[in-house]
Amino acid sequence: MAVSQMIGASIKRREDPQLVTGSGRFVDDLPQNAVLHLHVVRSSEPHARILAIDTIRAKEADGVVAIFTGKELREEFQAPLPVTVTFVPEKAYPEQYPIATDKVHYVGEPVALVVALSRAAAQDAAERIEVRYQALPAVTDVEKAIQKDAPVIHESLGSNLSYDVKRAGGDIEAAFKEAEVTISQRLQQQRLIPIAIETRGVVADYKPFANSLTLWSSTQIPHFVKVWLAVILGIPESQVRVIAPDVGGGFGSKIRVFPEEVLTALASRRLGRPVKWIEDREENMRATHHGRSQIWDVEIAAKRDGTVLGLRLTQWLDLGAYCSQFGTFMSLGLLVAPGPYRLAAIDGRLVGVFTNRTPTDAYRGAGRPEATYVIERVMDLVAQETGMDPADVRRRNLVTGAEQPYTSLFGFTFDSGDYVAGLERALQVAGYDDLRRRQSEARKQGRYLGIGLASYLEICGLGPAAPTQANTGVSLWGMGVVRLHFTGKATAITGSSPHGQGHETTFAQVVSAVLGIPVADVDVVHGDTGIGPMGMNTYGSRSTALDASAVHISATRVREKARKIAAHLLEAAEDDVVYEDGKAFVKGSPAKSVTIQELAMAAFQTNRLPAGMEGGLEATTFFDPTNFVWPFGTHVAVVEVDPETGKVSIERYVALDDCGTRINPMVVDGQIHGGIAQGIGQALFEEGVYGEDGQLRTGTLVDYLVPSAADLPFFQLEETITPSPVNPLGAKGIGEAGTIASTAALMNAVVDALQPFGVKDVPMPASPAKLWQLMHRNGGRKG
Amino acid sequence: MRQRVSMTINGTNYEHEVEPRLLLVHYIREQAGLTGTHVGCDTSNCGACTIEMDGHSVKACTVFAVQANGSQLLTIEGLAQGTQLHPLQQAFWDEHGLQCGYCTPGMIMAARQLLARNPDPTEKEIRMGIEGNLCRCTGYHNIVKAIQAAAKVMGEGAERKAPATAPSARRD
Numbered sequence: 001m002a003v004s005q006m007i008g009a010s011i012k013r014r015e016d017p018q019l020v021t022g023s024g025r026f027v028d029d030l031p032q033n034a035v036l037h038l039h040v041v042r043s044s045e046p047h048a049r050i051l052a053i054d055t056i057r058a059k060e061a062d063g064v065v066a067i068f069t070g071k072e073l074r075e076e077f078q079a080p081l082p083v084t085v086t087f088v089p090e091k092a093y094p095e096q097y098p099i100a101t102d103k104v105h106y107v108g109e110p111v112a113l114v115v116a117l118s119r120a121a122a123q124d125a126a127e128r129i130e131v132r133y134q135a136l137p138a139v140t141d142v143e144k145a146i147q148k149d150a151p152v153i154h155e156s157l158g159s160n161l162s163y164d165v166k167r168a169g170g171d172i173e174a175a176f177k178e179a180e181v182t183i184s185q186r187l188q189q190q191r192l193i194p195i196a197i198e199t200r201g202v203v204a205d206y207k208p209f210a211n212s213l214t215l216w217s218s219t220q221i222p223h224f225v226k227v228w229l230a231v232i233l234g235i236p237e238s239q240v241r242v243i244a245p246d247v248g249g250g251f252g253s254k255i256r257v258f259p260e261e262v263l264t265a266l267a268s269r270r271l272g273r274p275v276k277w278i279e280d281r282e283e284n285m286r287a288t289h290h291g292r293s294q295i296w297d298v299e300i301a302a303k304r305d306g307t308v309l310g311l312r313l314t315q316w317l318d319l320g321a322y323c324s325q326f327g328t329f330m331s332l333g334l335l336v337a338p339g340p341y342r343l344a345a346i347d348g349r350l351v352g353v354f355t356n357r358t359p360t361d362a363y364r365g366a367g368r369p370e371a372t373y374v375i376e377r378v379m380d381l382v383a384q385e386t387g388m389d390p391a392d393v394r395r396r397n398l399v400t401g402a403e404q405p406y407t408s409l410f411g412f413t414f415d416s417g418d419y420v421a422g423l424e425r426a427l428q429v430a431g432y433d434d435l436r437r438r439q440s441e442a443r444k445q446g447r448y449l450g451i452g453l454a455s456y457l458e459i460c461g462l463g464p465a466a467p468t469q470a471n472t473g474v475s476l477w478g479m480g481v482v483r484l485h486f487t488g489k490a491t492a493i494t495g496s497s498p499h500g501q502g503h504e505t506t507f508a509q510v511v512s513a514v515l516g517i518p519v520a521d522v523d524v525v526h527g528d529t530g531i532g533p534m535g536m537n538t539y540g541s542r543s544t545a546l547d548a549s550a551v552h553i554s555a556t557r558v559r560e561k562a563r564k565i566a567a568h569l570l571e572a573a574e575d576d577v578v579y580e581d582g583k584a585f586v587k588g589s590p591a592k593s594v595t596i597q598e599l600a601m602a603a604f605q606t607n608r609l610p611a612g613m614e615g616g617l618e619a620t621t622f623f624d625p626t627n628f629v630w631p632f633g634t635h636v637a638v639v640e641v642d643p644e645t646g647k648v649s650i651e652r653y654v655a656l657d658d659c660g661t662r663i664n665p666m667v668v669d670g671q672i673h674g675g676i677a678q679g680i681g682q683a684l685f686e687e688g689v690y691g692e693d694g695q696l697r698t699g700t701l702v703d704y705l706v707p708s709a710a711d712l713p714f715f716q717l718e719e720t721i722t723p724s725p726v727n728p729l730g731a732k733g734i735g736e737a738g739t740i741a742s743t744a745a746l747m748n749a750v751v752d753a754l755q756p757f758g759v760k761d762v763p764m765p766a767s768p769a770k771l772w773q774l775m776h777r778n779g780g781r782k783g
Numbered sequence: 784m785r786q787r788v789s790m791t792i793n794g795t796n797y798e799h800e801v802e803p804r805l806l807l808v809h810y811i812r813e814q815a816g817l818t819g820t821h822v823g824c825d826t827s828n829c830g831a832c833t834i835e836m837d838g839h840s841v842k843a844c845t846v847f848a849v850q851a852n853g854s855q856l857l858t859i860e861g862l863a864q865g866t867q868l869h870p871l872q873q874a875f876w877d878e879h880g881l882q883c884g885y886c887t888p889g890m891i892m893a894a895r896q897l898l899a900r901n902p903d904p905t906e907k908e909i910r911m912g913i914e915g916n917l918c919r920c921t922g923y924h925n926i927v928k929a930i931q932a933a934a935k936v937m938g939e940g941a942e943r944k945a946p947a948t949a950p951s952a953r954r955d
Contacts (some may be wrong), residue, residue, distance in 0.1 A: 018873040019884030022859035026885065029818035104944045120802070197831060197919050198885040248821075248885030249919050281824040360899015500883030500920050670879045670925060679924030701828035701917070709910040709923040738922075750888055 005512040010666035013505045014519070021237075024246040027201035027218045028278050035203065036065055038267050038277040039122035040260060041112035041129055042287065043104035046140070046356035047153065048133035050102055050643055054498070058128040063121030066243040067370050068113040075265055078234045078249035083323050084472045087331040091163040091352060093323035094154040098232075098259035098266075104133070105153055105321035106358050106419060107695055108286030110259055115267050115275060128584065130145070134213035138694035142316045145353045153321060153354045153570040162319055162352035167334055170345030170408035172301075176311025183381050188763040189370050191293035191688035192681075193698070194363050195706050196499075198248020198286055199279040202261050204268040212239040213269070214530075217261055218251040220250040221537040222497050224474075224528040228257040229265055229582055232490070232742025244527035247499030251678065252362035253288050254499070255539050260287070274595050285699045290688050291363020293318040294330065296374050299347075302382045306393040310345035310493075311378065313337060315370075317352045320359035326366070326472075327359060328352060332459070333367035335410045339375040340419040340457035340632055341397040345454050346409060358692045362539060364678055365736045368458050369743055376454045376744035377761070378749065384760060390748070391432060394423055394455050394634075410515040412459065414630045415732075417658055417722045423455050424435070426634035426656035435638060442640075443756055448775075449651070450753025454744035459727075460733035461545030475624070478546030479535045482511060482554035483618035484562075486604055488597030490515065490522045492555075494618060495535020496547035501735060502656070502667040510662050514555035515562075515596055516582030533620060541631075541733025544663065549727040550623035552781035556728075557619035562599040565617075568610040569602060629724045631732035633657035637739040637749040646772030648684055648750060650711075656718040657737050661730035668734050669717055675738020676715050682705045682739075683746035687765050758782040788852045792817065793861030801848045801869070806842035808832040810851070811858060819859040819888045823917070830916030833889035834858045840896035841916070842889075859888035870940070871895055871933040880929030882920035890916045894930045902938055906931070 018024050029310040055067045059218055080095035112129055116122035126206040137151040144150055145160040153160055176182065196218075203216040213235055219225055222242040230555040232239035247254065260277055268275040279287065299312035316332045319327050334348045352502070380693035399406045401418030408414070427433075432451070439449040462468050465475035479495030492511050496503060508522035535547070559579055566584030576586050585593035594602075602608035603617035638652040655672055662668045689697040698704040723730025743764070750766045751759060757775050775781075785800040789790045792815055799814045809850035811820050811834070820843055832843040834920040835857040862869035874880065890913060897904065897912035904912060910923070910932050918926060 013879065016876040016881060017868070019881055019887050020859075020891065021863050022817070022850070022888045025885050026818075026821070028822070120804075195919055196883075196885075197829060198821070198883070199823070199915060209837040246885075247883065248823075249883040251919065257811050281826065281829075339952045398852065502882070569800075632947065666879050670882055670921060673922035673924040674882060674920045675922075677924075678919070701824045702826050706917050706919065708914045708917060709927060712910075712923055714906070714927070715922065715924055 006509040006519065007661065007663050008416060009509060010664055011505065013502050014508065015504050026198055026246045026248055027203060027216050030203055030216055030245065032203060032274055032276060033045060035274045035276045036115050036189040036271060037119040037122045038116065038264055038275050039114045039119070039126050040110045040263065040281065041114065041126050042279065043100065043107055043109040043111050045104055045133045045135055046107050046138035047136040047151065048104050049136065050100065050776055051132040051134055052103060054130040055112065058114065058125040061121065061128055063117040064114065064125045065117065066115045070101040070111060071617045073266060074101050077232055079232050081259065081751065082228055082325050084326055086326050086329040086471050087335065088163050088165065088328040088350065088352065090165050091328055092157050093162055094156060096322040098262040104749055106356050108358055110263065111503065113263060113267060115271060116433060131168060136420045140355050140357055140694055142318045142353040142355060145355050153356060156309055160354040162323060162354060162670060164349065166349045167348040167350060168346060170310060172310050172312060172345040172347035175301040175345040178309055179707065180304045181302045181382065181385050183300040183440060185298045185381055185387055185761055187298060187374055187377055187692045188297040189292040189294040189296065189373065190764050192291040192363055192686050193285050193688045193704055194253035194288065194291055196249030196251055196253050199281060199284040200254060200258065200260065201278040203274060203276045204266040205274040206265065206268040206272065208272045211235060213265055214241045215261065215265055216243045216245055218247050219244050220254045220497055220499060220539055222527050222529055223495065223535045223537050225257050228333065228407040229262065232262050233265060233269065244497045245782055246653055250499040252291060252365040252366055252539065253387050255362045256289065270438065281701060282699055283339055286358055286696055286705065289324050290358050290359035293360045294370055296370070298374060298378060299377055300382060306386055306388045306396040308341065308343060308378060308382060308397050311337065311345065312347045315353060317350065318357065318360060319352050319356050320355060320357045322359045324359040324361035326362050329362055330367040330370060333371040336368060336373055336459050337371045337374055338408050338697065339372060340399055341375060342399055343409060356563035358691055364397065364675065364739045368736065369679065370742050372456045372621055373453060373744045376748060380748045381760065390453055391427055394453065395420065398423060398455065413627060414457065415627050415724045415726050417630065417632050419455060419457065419632055422632060422656055422658055422720055424656060425720060426636050429656065430636040430654040446643065448641045448643060448753040448756065450639045450641065450749035452745045452747065452749025453634060454748065455634045456741045457630055457632045458733065458737055458740050459628045459630060460541035460736065461625065462540040462542045463546060464627060465624040474536065476536045476542065478550035478623035479533055480547055480550030480554045481532050481618065481620045482551060482558050484600040484603065486601055488517065489519060491525060492522055492551050493525045493532035494547045494551060495537065496543040497535065497538045498543065499538065500569065501543060501671065502664065506544065506663045506667055507548055507551050510552050511555045514552060515559055516580065517596055520626055542734040542735060544729065544731040545629045545724065545727050545733055546623060546625065548620040548663065548731065549729050553621040553623055554619040559730040561617060562596060565599050565602050566594045569608060578774040625726040627726045629660065629732035630728060631657065631659040631734060632739050633737065633741065635745040636722040637745040639746065639749040641750065641771055641773050644773065646768035648766055648771065650713050651740060653713055654716045655738065655741065656720065657724050657734065658720045659734040659737065660722060660724045660732040663729065663731065671734045672717055672738045673715055676742040677707055677712055679739040679742030680712065680746055682743045682764060684765050692746045725737045756781050756783045788848055790851050790854050790856055792856045793858060796835060803847065803849050805848045806844055807846040807848045807851050810848035811843060817858050817860050818858060821885055823886065828917065830893060831886050831889040833892040833916060835892060835896060839933050840893060859892060870936045874929040874933035874936065878925045878929035878932055880921065880925045886916060886918045891919060891924060894933070898934055902941065903934060
């Protein structure tokens with residue numbers, strides 16, 4: 001394949017030969033000499049005062065090197081764990097340190113550290129540690145947590161309310177005055193546990209006489225971890241190097257600076273030896289943050305023709321026991337709740353509440369699946385109330401291509417796209433009209449098919465710099481270095497830090513396309529703060545739109561410099577020299593050309609460079625786009641619910657996604673597949689359940705159901721391609737789109753299947769027991 | 784009280800003194816140094832540690848190292864012949880059957896056992912056959928495709944090699 005066709009080529013991933021042969025290098029696979037093993041003793045109590053920690057017997061255990069309690073370590077922390085503004089500057093929150101001292105606030109909070117010669121020895125010794133707690137009443141429900149008599153989790157705040165703020169746009173009173181139909185509905189976003197198949201893990205190697213720290217972590221954000229380790233531990237940032245090796249999935253669960261990164265580094269500093277901490281799964285399910293955990297109260301103002309005029313929304317956010325680093329990011333959900341629809345007014349209220357549960361933070365989609373769920377359930381509720389077809393309600397309200405660029409009532413301007421065309425194409429591919437006929441036939445036979453639609457619009461590609469600076473404290477631009485070596489091979493350094501997304505392949509395709517060199521000649525380096533400038537890491541479907549764009553711009557700058565060198569070597573005017581497929585030549589004389597390999601060598605030879613030109617052939621770009629990117633699409637789910645068992649079978653799943661330019665369509669499809677599966681997991685299976693006692697009831701993979709291959713069908717993918725005008729690749733994000741759409745599509749299908757039973761909403765997950773009860777209450781079928 | 788164990792992994796013999804409580808997966812990773820076999824849970828749900836022991840698929844977290852004494856083990860590292868990938872490894876690569884790659888070794892080992900028992904499985908049989916292996920990245924779509932593709936290649940290979948005999952338990 002010609003290298004000029006590399007953008008849009010489904011080439012196989014370069015990452016894979018290592019991974020399919022078991023030669024990958026995940027944190028726990030790293031060779032380490034004389035590494036010590038850290039075990040974190042965690043709170044068994046959801047809310048308690050620590051009266052005493054008895055470590056004497058543990059210190060005598062075989063293989064123990066050291067034991068530390070929170071009190072012994074507290075003075076070493078020069079700052080608390082970071083918390084970003086993320087949409088709610090008004091919030092009140094407590095400082096969180098990596099380890100508890102006087103009080104614990106959730107089951108899983110670190111209380112002591114054991115360092116030993118082996119992991120087993122550390123765990124054995126940990127069993128001998130006796131923590132004496134004075135139990136305090138726990139609160140696990142957001143509404144109960146803000147009642148006057150509720151136990152206060154952080155006394156310094158005086159209550160469990162972090163914030164209760166308004167976010168409004170448009171004239172809501174006018175909308176409700178004009179309304180012919182009003183509907184109220186409470187929508188649940190159950191608590192989810194992310195479950196990357198690789199749990200978190202850290203290896204820290206502190207060199208006392210150099211005052212330097214190298215830390216390997218299974219993280220999405222090595223660059224942020226580096227900054228915060230330096231700040232919290234008081235080590236010069238230049239002396240801290242953080243490396244994300246192969247990372248076994250993230251989905252948001254590795255997006256924050258975690259207590260254990262600091263604690264492992266601290267243990268290494270205390271002991272002057274490398275220390276390793278590997279999370280086990282039970283620990284992961286309590287100590288790594290959870291996602292969603294929200295309630296949305298919705299009041300809809302609509303007209304009989306299906307026009308949705310306005311919404312009153314209250315988004316209750318369960319922050320868990322602390323405000324996590326991006327713990328209020330999910331408030332974005334309210335700001336993008338209009339989705340791809342023309343909506344005149346929203347009267348919104350955000351209520352963030354502390355509970356005695358594991359803190360919540362980003363989980364695949366982070367705010368946008370919640371928003372999509374709300375607006376897509378709204379569309380179906382309006383359809384149900386007005387007797388209209390759900391597709392017609394969407395047609396009535398979708399922003400049209402002619403209205404673009406459309407500015408939403410919260411001031412976001414969409415970049416590009418014909419959302420109606422996307423809907424129509426998805427309906428056509430799914431054979432929507434025929435599905436409705438089949439559904440009606442099936443109902444006569446006592447079979448319950450459901451058809452669910454979800455038309456989503458996703459804000460992603462975080463930056464641009466200015467709004468992200470305001471919300472996170474750093475400007476989330478893309479970063480890309482392209483460096484040509486003496487022999488004409490290239491290294492691209494990206495600020496993104498992938499964990500399955502295939503950047504080593506797709507970013508090499510970008511360089512290959514610009515410079516006309518084979519993909520095999522481009523090495524892509526990521527996830528190592530010791531190499532290249534600061535990057536802004538991976539989350540929010542930002543990598544291609546920002547970091548691949550930065551790489552693209554750097555490669556283009558390298559090409560332009562190479563062209564200048566070529567002009568000098570060819571003794572031609574610069575404007576007469578063209579560059580194509582890895583060669584530069586005078587326009588019209590391709591026979592006499594200079595290759596990029598020759599130009600790369602010339603860049604290091606003063607006798608061949610133009611007078612006054614700096615040597616070397618490399619460029620660094622910090623790319624700041626003019627807007628977010630806005631991928632969109634429509635998903636169609638077809639399910640059948642068995643009235644005997646309540647079990648949902650997914651008969652068909654059609655996904656139409658528009659993510660702009662696709663650098664590697666095969667990789668894009670893979671992202672969509674995985675995203676859909678995760679969203680289906682929320683719809684049908686997953687729920688992080690706590691007892692009122694504050695204990696996690698679903699603390700293993702026995703109790704927390706991650707979808708298996710047997711639960712899912714093949715997915716039928718369709719596309720439209722509307723390049724984004726805000727980056728040179730025209731790319732929009734695709735990492736989260738599947739999840740953002742599929743939960744809503746599935747649940748709309750489930751509720752649709754149960755229409756003959758008078759069902760208007762089903763709280764997730766749609767478990768067989770729940771559906772059976774809904775189908776059999778009050779004598780069963782109504783219509 | 785440590786016990787001596789000896790086992791063959793991918794054709795190489797390993798002998799160590801181990802604690803009786805040591806799980807086979809930890810033996811393989813830490814004593815034998817074969818880190819391709821991964822750990823993803825503590826409850827034998829995820830299947831990341833799937834290997835083959837005496838011709839049977841096992842989750843290496845459900846076996847003690849001492850129980851494997853005298854056994855023949857095959858792990859992901861034993862599948863490729865030099866740089867020649869096993870048809871399943873090749874198919875996972877060709878079909879984009881992996882993203883982060885953490886579940887992949889276990890998934891391939893489970894698929895290998897599935898195809899040994901059922902060389903020409905239906906989609907449903909594949910889905911049921913790898914139900915004990917969790918993947919969070921791919922939605923299984925391309926994993927199922929990869930197993931279908933590998934079954935085709937291995938079926939053709941088996942026909943070429945041994946047209947007259949029934950498929951053996953170890954077909955590669």
